[in-house]
Amino acid sequence: MSRFNEANEAIAHEIIARYPRPKSATIPLCHLAQEQDGYLAEDAMAHIAELVGITSAEVMGTATFYEMFKLAPVGRYVINICTNISCQLVGGEELLEHAESTLGITSGSTTADGLFTIEDVECVAACTEAPACQVNYRYQHRVTPEAFDTLIADLRAGRRPEIPDHGTLGATRQHISEDRVANITPPEQQVEPAWYAARNATGGESA
Amino acid sequence: MTEVPRIVTSRWDTLDAHTIDGYRRSGAYEGYAGIKAALDRSPAQVLDEVKAATVLGRGGAGFPAGIKWGFCPPGVWPRYLVVNGDESEPGTYKDRVLMERDPHQLIEGCLIAAYAIGAAQVFLYIRGEMAHAQERVAAALNEAYAANLVGANILGTDFSVDIVLHWGAGAYIVGEETALIESLEGNRGMPRLKPPYFPAAKGLYLKPTIVNNVETLSNLPWLMVHGAESYKSVGSEASPGTRLVAVSGHVNNPGVFEIPQGTTTYRDLFYGEQYGNGIRNGNELKMFIPGGASAPWFFPEQVDLPLEGRTVGAAGSMLGSGAIVVMDETTDAVKACLRVVRFFARESCGKCSPCREGTSWEEKILQRILDGHGRPSDLDLLLDVADNISPGPYPVAAHPDAGLDAVPFPPRQTTICPLGPSSVAPITSAIRRFRHEFEAKITRRNALPVSAAPAAPAEVAP
Numbered sequence: 001m002s003r004f005n006e007a008n009e010a011i012a013h014e015i016i017a018r019y020p021r022p023k024s025a026t027i028p029l030c031h032l033a034q035e036q037d038g039y040l041a042e043d044a045m046a047h048i049a050e051l052v053g054i055t056s057a058e059v060m061g062t063a064t065f066y067e068m069f070k071l072a073p074v075g076r077y078v079i080n081i082c083t084n085i086s087c088q089l090v091g092g093e094e095l096l097e098h099a100e101s102t103l104g105i106t107s108g109s110t111t112a113d114g115l116f117t118i119e120d121v122e123c124v125a126a127c128t129e130a131p132a133c134q135v136n137y138r139y140q141h142r143v144t145p146e147a148f149d150t151l152i153a154d155l156r157a158g159r160r161p162e163i164p165d166h167g168t169l170g171a172t173r174q175h176i177s178e179d180r181v182a183n184i185t186p187p188e189q190q191v192e193p194a195w196y197a198a199r200n201a202t203g204g205e206s207a
Numbered sequence: 208m209t210e211v212p213r214i215v216t217s218r219w220d221t222l223d224a225h226t227i228d229g230y231r232r233s234g235a236y237e238g239y240a241g242i243k244a245a246l247d248r249s250p251a252q253v254l255d256e257v258k259a260a261t262v263l264g265r266g267g268a269g270f271p272a273g274i275k276w277g278f279c280p281p282g283v284w285p286r287y288l289v290v291n292g293d294e295s296e297p298g299t300y301k302d303r304v305l306m307e308r309d310p311h312q313l314i315e316g317c318l319i320a321a322y323a324i325g326a327a328q329v330f331l332y333i334r335g336e337m338a339h340a341q342e343r344v345a346a347a348l349n350e351a352y353a354a355n356l357v358g359a360n361i362l363g364t365d366f367s368v369d370i371v372l373h374w375g376a377g378a379y380i381v382g383e384e385t386a387l388i389e390s391l392e393g394n395r396g397m398p399r400l401k402p403p404y405f406p407a408a409k410g411l412y413l414k415p416t417i418v419n420n421v422e423t424l425s426n427l428p429w430l431m432v433h434g435a436e437s438y439k440s441v442g443s444e445a446s447p448g449t450r451l452v453a454v455s456g457h458v459n460n461p462g463v464f465e466i467p468q469g470t471t472t473y474r475d476l477f478y479g480e481q482y483g484n485g486i487r488n489g490n491e492l493k494m495f496i497p498g499g500a501s502a503p504w505f506f507p508e509q510v511d512l513p514l515e516g517r518t519v520g521a522a523g524s525m526l527g528s529g530a531i532v533v534m535d536e537t538t539d540a541v542k543a544c545l546r547v548v549r550f551f552a553r554e555s556c557g558k559c560s561p562c563r564e565g566t567s568w569e570e571k572i573l574q575r576i577l578d579g580h581g582r583p584s585d586l587d588l589l590l591d592v593a594d595n596i597s598p599g600p601y602p603v604a605a606h607p608d609a610g611l612d613a614v615p616f617p618p619r620q621t622t623i624c625p626l627g628p629s630s631v632a633p634i635t636s637a638i639r640r641f642r643h644e645f646e647a648k649i650t651r652r653n654a655l656p657v658s659a660a661p662a663a664p665a666e667v668a669p
């Protein structure tokens with residue numbers, strides 16, 4: 001795996017067209033590749049490089065800065081357990097220990113069946129619902145050890161259909177139809193917006 | 208207590224407020240009436256209105272939005288508006304709720320700001336891990352484009368602007384505005400050298416760029432509908448309006464609350480029935496973080512301070528991102544300190560040596576103290592490492608019993624951005640107040656017999 005398939009290449013072109021400069025689409029395209037393959041494959045980075053007009057080394061340079069991009073396959077479900085201060089105060093570290101012993105793996109590794117990866121992560125912004133974790137970036141609130149066990153059993157049994165496989169972020173994509181685009185061009189081609197000049201000159205009247 | 212006004216949370220109880228119909232039907236103003244009111248005025252008049260209302264930035268620094276907008280150099284085009292939705296400060300949890308529950312309010316705020324500054328395009332940068340917020344904002348943008356509220360000829364007028372949803376991939380430092388711009392250009396998210404201090408001079412693609420926080424922009428529709436005078440009637444004179452605070456940790460009722468700025472005290476938040484409703488199990492308050500993990504800690508003596516930027520700054524900390532973490536008497540100060548420091552060590556981008564090296568040294572020293580392997584010289588060493596990142600007296604709360612005064616905010620720094628200096632906050636706060644706890648862990652180590660065998664790892668097979 002793999003370059004973008006035909007459908008995803010079309011989505012990639014649509015994403016690139018939303019930016020004044022193609023390189024700005026690098027991170028969204030890395031997500032798209034991860035959605036397709038479950039991780040960010042080398043061939044995918046080469047394809048992204050071709051699409052946005054940079055080298056594959058530059059794509060890798062950007063991707064390796066961000067912890068959500070996995071350059072090797074991970075579990076179908078990546079479980080991010082928050083141990084930062086608000087969660088730590090009410091049992092985040094105990095939850096991590098429980099998860100590690102239940103699944104028999106340490107933070108950062110994947111179960112032998114390829115189902116689960118555990119990560120010890122920084123604040124996931126669910127501080128008032130602590131201890132919190134995310135499964136493929138879907139929130140689980142006030143997770144007791146019992147709730148964690150239920151979560152794992154449900155995931156194994158396919159009872160959590162709202163949680164997609166690892167790689168899919170937002171299930172809804174932005175789409176701008178061609179007739180509704182205002183003005184997306186490279187910065188060199190942009191001038192003062194006509195409405196701005198006109199409306200400041202007339203005190204609010206449209207041109 | 209008078210009824211708490213709801214400026215940005217007025218739709219939080221409405222289940223379908225995230226849809227365009229729900230947004231128009233509910234809340235403290237009619238949805239998209241704010242941009243209509245703005246379009247009846249000139250961009251300069253809208254800018255003046257926001258300046259008159261003194262809308263302080265809600266991202267952390269508290270800089271007035273109208274003044275920031277005014278920094279765009281005249282005659283340099285295009286200008287960009289970038290929305291900072293990369294909320295990652297530990298304890299902070301307000302922008303995500305605003306994006307999930309009321310995305311149209313944010314979109315309308317973007318339109319008003321874009322109109323006031325003459326933006327060519329808006330980028331709405333949402334933290335990568337917030338999948339649900341991305342879905343809600345994407346769906347709302349699709350609705351708004353279809354309803355002629357975003358894109359070409361908005362509401363049938365000549366005003367046209369695109370709003371593009373962009374999302375990150377996991378890096379706290381991208382919340383720093385120049386790092387966010389680097390990330391938006393497709394690069395590693397490292398802060399840019401200063402000056403220029405504001406990307407209003409040179410930002411995205413080195414063009415004038417305004418970066419505003421999600422909550423800041425979410426205030427604008429209400430402001431446009433009700434006017435600056437009404438806005439200033441809420442809160443205090445220096446800090447008008449409301450603020451979202453997230454109260455977490457050892458309170459009975461943790462939550463995100465909208466409070467009037469400048470008048471509510473920390474005591475109200477911790478003990479008020481409509482807020483935190485007391486410390487768990489009736490325990491005593493030991494310390495609290497008054498404005499995100501980057502803020503120096505406060506203690507019971509500071510609990511009657513109002514949540515007002517200048518007051519909190521003079522008392523040795525900051526309001527920051529409105530994240531308040533409450534710690535009761537059972538909290539281990541060394542452990543809490545280590546956890547916050549470890550955050551900064553993990554999230555350092557590595558650009559500046561004092562932070563890249565210093566934060567991991569701080570973590571290692573604290574870890575060995577906690578593990579019972581601390582050395583008598585470790586506290587001096589820790590403060591020395593901290594002094595290399597943030598030289599001179601570091602902001603800290605007063606300690607009346609010990610006759611120690613407060614050191615006011617902000618700290619000095621040897622780094623490009625405040626991440627490294629922020630790692631010093633828990634260290635100076637905890638050591639000044641709880642030195643005995645650190646020393647107890649260090650001397651316990653010295654009391655161990657030399658021959659004491661290390662504990663065998665539990666998981667080793669026989």
